[in-house]
Amino acid sequence: MKPKIVLFLLGMFLHLISCKDNAMKPNPALATIDFLRGDLLLCGSGQFGELKFSLSCNYETRADFDLAVALLHSFQYTDAEKAFVKVIDADPNCPMAYWGVAMSIYHAAWFPPSEKDLKKGRQVLAVAKELSMDEKQRDYINAIDVFYTDWQNVDHSTRAKRFEMEMEKIHLKYPEDVEAAIFYTLALYSTRDRTGKEYKNEQKAGKILESLFEENPNHPGIAHYIIHNYDNPVLAHKGLETARRYAKIAPSSSHAQHMPSHIFTRLGIWEESIESNIQSAESARCYKQALNINDGFFEELHAIDYLVYAYLQQGDNTRAEQQYNAIKTATAIYPLNVTAVMYPIAAIPSRLALENKNWKRAANLQLQETGLDWGKFPWQKAIHHFAKALGASHTKDYALAEEEIKTLTKLHQLMIAENDPSQFIQVNQVEIQLKTAQAWLFFTRKDVENGLAFMQEAVAIERKTSLHPLTPGDVLPAMELLGDMLLEMNKPDEALIAYEENLSKTAKRFNGIYGAAKAAKNSGNLEKATHYFKQLIELTKNSNSVRREVEEAKEFIAHS
Template sequence: MKYSKSTLLSLGVILFFLVSSCKNDKPNPNLTALNLLRGDLQLCGNGQFGDVNFSESCSYETRETFNLAISLLHSFEYIEAEKAFVKIIDKDPDCAMAYWGVAMSIYHGLWAPPEKSVLEKGVKLMAVAEKLPKSKKAEQYLDAIGSFYKNWESVDNQTRKLAYAQKMKDMYEENSKDTEVAVFYALALRASAVASDKTYSKQREAGQILDDLFRKEPNHPGIAHYIIHSYDYQELAKLGLSTARRYADIAPNSAHAQHMPSHIFTRLGLWDESIDTNLNSAESAICYAESISPGAHWDEEVHAMGYLVYAYLQKGNNKLAYEQYEYLKSFKEIFPPNFKIAYTAAAIPTRLAVENKNWKEAAGIELPQIAGLEWQKFPWQKALLHYAKALGNIHINNLNEAQNELDLLRSFEKELITLKDAYKANQVAIQIKTIEAWMQLKKGNNVEAVSLMTTAADMESKTSKHPVTPGEILPADELLADMLLALNKPQEALVAYELNLERRPNRFNGLYGAAIAAKQSGNIEKSAIYFEALLKLTRNIDSDRKEIKEANAFIKQNTI
């Protein structure tokens, strides 16, 4: 039997860990204050995470381990990456770059700002590494990430991310031929972008650097991964499609690598591909969880489930979407209890109700109770569910309860403003404006209702989605179109539905709404086009959605 170079490398590293673990190496007692993660690496499958050749590793004996650690880091396998870097520290406590590796493993620039304990750990890591001998390039790497941890008590997260990106830019300009320097600079650049910049200038620059590298190194996990993150926007998604279809094969044993292509597939409405890659991701995450904590579930599985539910709903497949929710409710333990889990736990029941326009169900949903998850830490995620409850109560004419939910949303917005989380505060502000619009509609104030809903849609168009989510709970463009249709303005509604579909291709409700608006406008030909698109989207799906039955009846009636 023949093995690929990357497989042999991975097997060699695994053998190294088995041998080293037999020696019962004891960690340096001087490093205990760093709270480093230790333990055997848990690598599902044969440990393939792509090909990396990092020049700034330390001793020859630990070089293969260092490359594996970098590969794990590039696929955001943060826990195992830290453990791998710590194994190097325990073998070679003077390896300054191993401390850099741990500092990078706890720096999650694309996600939520780190907690105090993480920042304190980063400062301690930098203090240890500063005293160790190192090359000029190692000094640059450490100086760069050190700028993120430096003065964290007084300098905000975004400013520190910008400082890190600038340091990596300086390093990149001096070492432009070094692949790893270029890759880490591109990630730092992408992480420093703000959601309100709709030119995507930093994302485009990062993507260009990575695109050039990918042609030279097509099996590098970080290049592929960060291309997807750079192009995870409707306006840019087509630029990342070919890479998205490659990444899962580059790092087949990474749950995150299996999931990431679905970010591009979701932007382009490629639901079958999104479903396939997230099923693979969930399977890989289950394998990892079983090796870490049998009976528990890892956040990567939950994250994949959120994208699965969204894709199933766009296919009209309520059966499989609700199965995911029932499965989630069976979980006794999920680790770690973080913002990704909170988002998905709130979003899944919310989407099931509102995508099906089951307003009674929406009005009654409650936050799932998950062991270890402290909902008070997640006002944005809670807002998703209360937003749906408000919409549900409005549609079943319970305006008093809708007002209570609106008041809750306003309190969440204030809390996020206090936390200086402008992006999430703005997301809740869009929800507030939407609820105000629909309440005015129910009260008969039609002009004000449309004005408020138009404002909400405009606000949403000027900000990008958060990387953790496949999309808004309900797009404001689509809700504006629904409102215009309810006001018997089908031509205006059709314009709004078509804009929504341009921004979010192949949304089930977007296609159906456009078909109805065209039909009511007397444009039977365009209505048929949208109904046929809906039927194509839901082909071979055993669905109880009435919209599919209506589409079939319309096509049958209008086919000569």
């Protein structure tokens, strides 16, 4: 062989080796990013739905990438990130894997990311933007990048809106891209009007998702986001069919087992809500076992909050207390970075006292120790002080009631001072609780005029405030409490109007139905009284309820 040919072939060989080495050499910046790694915690059969994202990279990593996206769609963010990082480790030049990590720490439908996560998102996307990619991949990377850009100076809501606008561009540019449409609807949900009740974004998103569902019947994101967008009293009926399908689409997801109960709760379908959350809690315990923790686990606590609420609406105190007993001794919670994990810790004991009008129990509630500073969770902490304030007023411990109202006032002022647009619902809810507590303090002190005025102010705020998606319902709705006050004032006709308005928004509530029956009876409307008392008996027929209201209903029907 001629020397020139030998040198040429040797040069080509060395060049190929060099290219290969360069391709496989990891970016040094990756070592500075605190990626989540480790085995995925996939309980059950490991089924999280079916999808195929056309923008995955190497064929060898496609299954991991699609699993990561499926986990992302069911809000299993920790495992989603691990799965995307697995793709990065196998193919560090895959830009969409970095996109997936950035999406996994955004938590679009949840609370805003922490400062640590925002810094991480910038790091991850800085690496991604240096990679070679096609135009469509670049569009996806740039879309999520606008959320993390200048996060130190631009508020969360503005950056979320930027992301929504970029996802709309991608959806319109690539109308055949199912994932683009789905992630656009998630972006719409994240920027919805959180206090209003027109549900413009939710209806727009729902229309897009419904158009995709028939051809993608096992896609976890479509079903999941339909439920989220219809999780309100106005649109809930549109999500019932989907709610009954989602758990079967992603049977291994604890969140997928739970989410249908949001629709069941809005519609007052308590048996299905209970079954949904029993399955969700069981799935969550599987994850606890895999994590080797005994702490209060968010998914389990969230499911139990919904279970307690559903059992209470059936008048089933026994089963509600059993659920509370399962978590009330937890002295630590997991994960620590989920703000929402503190909500059920405060809400569940408050519900048990208030729904039963057990004012002494409410006045003597103690905050459960979790190892975290309750002062950092003003919204959740306010629920506890609201319950104590109502309990104190009704037991005529006015000094305690005043003390609790002062605490509520401070918590409300603290939340206002934070000036966080993503917390508008929570701020309004604390204000409703504050005015309600003030109303009942006046009322129980025989200052009826001020009591009624404050109660009506609370109702006015409640009318324009949407329910937070985390909660199955307020521990006691202001409108229902207005009905209680009017009934005590011997104004049964006005009380009936209040109860019925509340029932139109919070279907089949035990206290609302009983209140409506009592108001109708006292006003002489025996037809309506019969209707509501029968409804109360039907509501509680499978619960062996021992609440006195059920006995009263049975006696009325027996003698009517």
